[in-house]
Amino acid sequence: MLNISYNVVRMGNSSSLMLRDEEIEEISRETEFNRNQIVRLYSRFLSLDKKGQGFLEREDLMNVPELAVNPLGDRIVDAFFTLAGKDDKHLNFRQFVQVLAYFQPIDKSKKNQLNDRSKKLKFAFMMYDLNRNGYITREEFKVILNSMVGANITADQLDKIADRTIEEADADQDGKISFDEFCKAMEKTDIEDKMSIRFLN
Amino acid sequence: AAMIIHFVAGLASLLYLPFIFTIVLLVIFLSATGLTLGIRQRVADLLILIFEWGSNVTEEPEEPTKDEQTQKEEEEPKPATIKKRHSSSDLRIIKREHSDVIENKLQGQDVLKKKSTVSVLVDDTLDFISAGIESIIEDNVTSRFSAEQLPSWNLLSRTKYDFQHISPKLTILWILGFCFRYLILVPIRVCLFVVGMASMCLIASAVGHVPNKSIKKWLNRRAMLMSMRIFSRSFSSIVRFHDRQNRANQGGICVANHTSPMDVMILSCDNCYAMVGQKQGGILGFIQTSLSKAEHHIWFERSEANDRKAVSNRMREHVDDPSKLPIIIFPEGTCINNTSVMMFKKGSFEISATIYPIAMKYDSRLGDAFWNSTKQSYGEYMWMMMTSWAITCDVWYLPPMTRLEGEDSIAFARRVKKAIAKAGGLVDLEWDGALKREKVSAKLIALQQKLYFERLSRRTSMCNDVTDEDMDILKNMSEEDRNQLLKQLDESDDVDAVIRKVSSFIPEVAQLVTEGNQTEPVN
Numbered sequence: 001m002l003n004i005s006y007n008v009v010r011m012g013n014s015s016s017l018m019l020r021d022e023e024i025e026e027i028s029r030e031t032e033f034n035r036n037q038i039v040r041l042y043s044r045f046l047s048l049d050k051k052g053q054g055f056l057e058r059e060d061l062m063n064v065p066e067l068a069v070n071p072l073g074d075r076i077v078d079a080f081f082t083l084a085g086k087d088d089k090h091l092n093f094r095q096f097v098q099v100l101a102y103f104q105p106i107d108k109s110k111k112n113q114l115n116d117r118s119k120k121l122k123f124a125f126m127m128y129d130l131n132r133n134g135y136i137t138r139e140e141f142k143v144i145l146n147s148m149v150g151a152n153i154t155a156d157q158l159d160k161i162a163d164r165t166i167e168e169a170d171a172d173q174d175g176k177i178s179f180d181e182f183c184k185a186m187e188k189t190d191i192e193d194k195m196s197i198r199f200l201n
Numbered sequence: 202a203a204m205i206i207h208f209v210a211g212l213a214s215l216l217y218l219p220f221i222f223t224i225v226l227l228v229i230f231l232s233a234t235g236l237t238l239g240i241r242q243r244v245a246d247l248l249i250l251i252f253e254w255g256s257n258v259t260e261e262p263e264e265p266t267k268d269e270q271t272q273k274e275e276e277e278p279k280p281a282t283i284k285k286r287h288s289s290s291d292l293r294i295i296k297r298e299h300s301d302v303i304e305n306k307l308q309g310q311d312v313l314k315k316k317s318t319v320s321v322l323v324d325d326t327l328d329f330i331s332a333g334i335e336s337i338i339e340d341n342v343t344s345r346f347s348a349e350q351l352p353s354w355n356l357l358s359r360t361k362y363d364f365q366h367i368s369p370k371l372t373i374l375w376i377l378g379f380c381f382r383y384l385i386l387v388p389i390r391v392c393l394f395v396v397g398m399a400s401m402c403l404i405a406s407a408v409g410h411v412p413n414k415s416i417k418k419w420l421n422r423r424a425m426l427m428s429m430r431i432f433s434r435s436f437s438s439i440v441r442f443h444d445r446q447n448r449a450n451q452g453g454i455c456v457a458n459h460t461s462p463m464d465v466m467i468l469s470c471d472n473c474y475a476m477v478g479q480k481q482g483g484i485l486g487f488i489q490t491s492l493s494k495a496e497h498h499i500w501f502e503r504s505e506a507n508d509r510k511a512v513s514n515r516m517r518e519h520v521d522d523p524s525k526l527p528i529i530i531f532p533e534g535t536c537i538n539n540t541s542v543m544m545f546k547k548g549s550f551e552i553s554a555t556i557y558p559i560a561m562k563y564d565s566r567l568g569d570a571f572w573n574s575t576k577q578s579y580g581e582y583m584w585m586m587m588t589s590w591a592i593t594c595d596v597w598y599l600p601p602m603t604r605l606e607g608e609d610s611i612a613f614a615r616r617v618k619k620a621i622a623k624a625g626g627l628v629d630l631e632w633d634g635a636l637k638r639e640k641v642s643a644k645l646i647a648l649q650q651k652l653y654f655e656r657l658s659r660r661t662s663m664c665n666d667v668t669d670e671d672m673d674i675l676k677n678m679s680e681e682d683r684n685q686l687l688k689q690l691d692e693s694d695d696v697d698a699v700i701r702k703v704s705s706f707i708p709e710v711a712q713l714v715t716e717g718n719q720t721e722p723v724n
Contacts (some may be wrong), residue, residue, distance in 0.1 A: 040294045044338060047347065056246045064343055065632060066336035068298070069649045072326065076333040083413055103334050124330060145322070145661035148329075149657065150650030186323075194327040198296040 015077060019093070031101035038097065045093050056091040071148040072127055079126040105196040118183070120195040125182050136177040140160050164183055223649050225392045229400075232430035233423075241439045244478045245567055245591050248355075252566065255371055256353035283332065299331035307652040309659060318661040325653075341630060345537050346637045347576075355566055357589065382588055384556035386437065391585050393435035401428035402491040409494030414524075420494040422473050429469040436463065439590040442471050447598035449527040449557040451518055454549060456558040458621055459531035460539040461570040461578070463586070464561060467594055475519065475528040479503060497525050513552055520553050532614065533634045538571045539563050541628035542621055545614040558617050564593035575637065597624045678679045 024038050033041070048060050058077050067073045081088045083102075084095035102123055106116045128136040128144055142162045169177050169185035177185075306325065331467060351360055354371075356378045404424040413415040434441065448471070449455050453476065457464060465476060473496070480489060480500040489500050499519060505511050519525050532545035539562065549557065563570045568589025572582045586592065599620055604613045615631075622629035 037294065041338070044294065048337075049345065061337060063640070064336050064340045065636050065641050066340045066342060067333055069646055070329055070333045070336065071649060071653060072329045072333055076330060078335075099336070100338065104333070123561075124327060127326060127330060144326075148322075148325075149654040150647055150652065152651055152654035153287070159324070161318055165322065168319050189323065190328070194299075194324075195331055197331060197338070198298060200293055200295060 019067060021096075027097055031097050032104065033097065033101065034201070036201065041097055041100065054092070056096065057089060066169055069071075074145070075127045075144065082126060082132065083123070089104070100133060103195060104199065105199040106192045117191055120191050121183050122179070124186070124191075124195065125179055128177075134179060135201075136166075138166050138175065138180065141165060143185055220234065220557055221388055221392060224389050225396060228393055228431060228434050229396065229427075232434065233427045233428070235426065241437060241591060245439055245593065248567060252353055252355050253373070255356065255374060261326045282715075288653075295335060297335045297339065299328055300335050301370060302328050303332040306656055307649075309656065315662055316660060318657070321657065321661050325656075337492075341541075341628075342632045342636055344478055345543065345630070345632075347538060347539050347573055348399075348571050349538055349540050349565050355568075355590065357568070359585065360569070378590075382590070387587055390435045390437065393431055397428050397431035398488075400424070400431065402488060404428070405491045405495040412450060417495070424495070425473050429466055433470050436586050437589075438463070438467060438470075439591055439593045440470060440596060441594070442596050442598070444598045444600075445471070447557070448472050448598050449601075451527075452523050452525055453555055453557055453601070454516075454520060454529045454553050455527050455529045455557040455559055456532050456545070456549060456561075456617060456621075456676060457529065457557070457561055458539075458542045458625065458627065459533045459536050460561065460563055461536055461572045462582070463592065464531065465529060466530055467561070467592075468529060468559065468596065471596070473526050475499060475526040476602050477501075477516070477528055477530060497527070509548060516549070517552050532618075534638055535634040536572045536574060537634055539565070539627070541630050542618050542625070543630050543632055543634040545618045547610040547614050548619070550604070550610040555601050556603075556613075557601050557618055558599040558621050560597040560599060560621045560627075562595045562597075562627065564595070564626040567591040567621075583706050595625075599624055 008071070019042050021041075024035055027038055028035060031038075040133050045056070048064070049056055050060065050063070058074075058081060061077045061080065062068055062073065067076065070076070081091060083099050084091050090118075102119045104116075125136070126132070127138055130140045130143060142158055145158055145161060166175070166177060169181050171181050171184065211391065258684050306328065348360075356371075356375050358375070401424070405421070408417060408420045408424055411420060455468075457468065465474070468474060475498050476492070477499045478489075478501070480486060480502055489498070493496055493500065497519065499515055501512065501515075516528065518663060519528060530549045532547075532549050533543050534546055565571075568586065568591055570586070570592050572579075579584070602613075602617055604610075604618065608616075619629050621627075
């Protein structure tokens with residue numbers, strides 16, 4: 001009997017201790033997710049945190065099979081952790097939601113649309129900028145391309161595609177792509193549509 | 202006062218024990234004869250009504266307890282009933298549009314004109330990013346390894362989620378339910394379990410001594426059916442069998458989707474099967490030995506289990522013998538949460554050309570039968586089952602399927618899986634159930650890369666290196682030259698042949714191509 005009542009207490013209280021109403025309200029204000037969405041995301045956060053540590057590590061995200069087979073899988077995880085904050089090995093729930101907020105659809109009626117678009121572009125830029133020095137070099141691009149197609153193309157073809165791509169966007173001809181050049185190259189792409197995720201209510 | 206309490210307690214125990222024994226005897230009688238009084242079904246229906254009433258009750262307190270101004274404004278225009286969730290698919294967080302786009306791209310569903318490599322790569326990168334983020338929020342695979350979320354609470358503390366408000370009314374209901382389950386149901390169930398276990402082992406050993414083969418078979422059948430029915434009542438299982446005309450009668454291999462260790466018990470209530478498994482020690486080993494005395498089962502030593510050929514051979518021997526019982530196999534290899542069917546291992550599909558598929562769908566409202574072996578031990582699981590309301594299951598016997606001409610076992614397995622998923626209303630997934638414990642294999646990652654490479658070949662001129670410069674030269678050809686060239690080209694030429702022919706016709710193109718393709722000189 002004692003064992004069972006312990007379980008009851010645990011189930012009822014342990015997770016709600018970790019996510020109080022005030023926290024939900026704060027996160028809701030910061031990220032513009034509503035209460036329902038935050039609670040569901042919390043439930044997801046808990047299921048990803050298999051060891052029950054209260055934070056996520058890179059391995060926890062890579063345990064999702066669909067992310068593991070995504071060619072940009074480990075780049076996405078890397079960007080996630082870099083954007084989250086100073087400690088790029090641990091991700092708490094607040095940081096988790098903050099990064100996901102980058103992918104909210106842009107509300108056309110709001111004023112700071114440019115800020116939202118810029119955030120999305122920043123995430124995409126981080127896919128390629130491996131050493132996070134603010135520039136995408138030919139070598140970095142080749143690494144990404146390699147992870148997308150694997151051993152299926154020759155080193156020559158790899159080089160050629162990398163060259164062509166860098167050339168197209170490299171406005172100041174310095175052999176690498178800065179964030180501004182990247183944004184300019186993406187002007188014609190519908191970033192809002194491509195990098196927005198439809199959250200259900 | 203103490204005297205009165207003692208008196209009442211004495212009276213209660215005087216009534217209580219006979220009550221339990223009567224029920225146990227009644228159950229044994231019903232199991233032996235295969236009859237049913239329909240009590241379980243009626244109680245189950247009553248419980249479901251209570252749960253639905255309960256979920257109506259939970260919606261009320263939500264509005265007054267909210268202090269947030271903005272949320273009040275959101276809530277007001279909506280009537281209270283909209284928030285009631287009707288199925289577990291309503292519990293989705295996002296709509297996975299970008300993942301679908303990637304799926305289509307990789308499967309080649311969008312066959313359009315060829316575009317430049319750079320634009321395709323950029324476009325795809327963005328889609329991959331969004332699909333990746335979608336899979337972080339919600340994915341098709343990890344959700345299959347934990348119990349399904351219920352649309353409304355079923356008064357078991359194990360399924361209570363922390364975003365549910367529990368009113369006082371519901372708490373009282375829960376306490377009543379708790380008492381009923383632990384004080385009445387559990388003792389009955391434990392007795393039945395012990396009785397069932399005893400009858401199975403003792404009768405099986407006894408039957409093993411009978412010399413006459415056909416009488417032995419008949420006795421074993423009656424004994425097993427009775428024991429399994431007692432077992433299933435000890436967990437309060439309500440099982441409905443459909444299409445019983447498709448039942449396997451003589452030998453053959455039956456396959457089913459796997460959700461819990463009780464799958465075999467449930468299937469054995471209707472038909473006798475030969476079981477396949479690893480030889481265990483302890484109690485399970487004792488059960489295995491007793492069962493083997495009466496009928497032929499296939500138990501492997503641990504070392505043999507790794508030798509796939511030995512396994513196949515033993516199974517083939519068994520299947521070829523018409524006097525033996527049909528084998529039951531679960532090709533998924535592990536327990537899945539019964540919302541989907543995952544990859545079927547091809548091993549069992551190589552043994553016999555005819556398979557009898559069985560689809561099993563549990564209704565988790567009264568008790569979720571899924572065994573999460575990473576979180577619960579076997580003992581914990583059994584206890585959870587005993588303290589649930591009931592286990593409800595629908596079993597469909599599908600017509601036997603035969604392997605087609607030229608179909609390999611992987612394709613056959615996939616076909617059977619599809620049929621089972623369709624019959625049970627489950628999602629058909631190609632993912633391997635082993636992902637419950639293991640990481641994605643390097644092979645799978647390489648396959649994705651190959652699929653993407655093929656997409657790039659379809660959509661861009663990447664592999665053929667026909668650059669814009671080449672196109673310009675071709676455009677500036679004289680009409681005469683172009684006609685001549687066209688005569689040389691054939692409809693059936695692939696792009697390489699075209700390049701070759703064009704290059705030999707126009708020297709400038711030849712030069713460009715050789716510069717570009719240093720690894721593949723044009724001859």
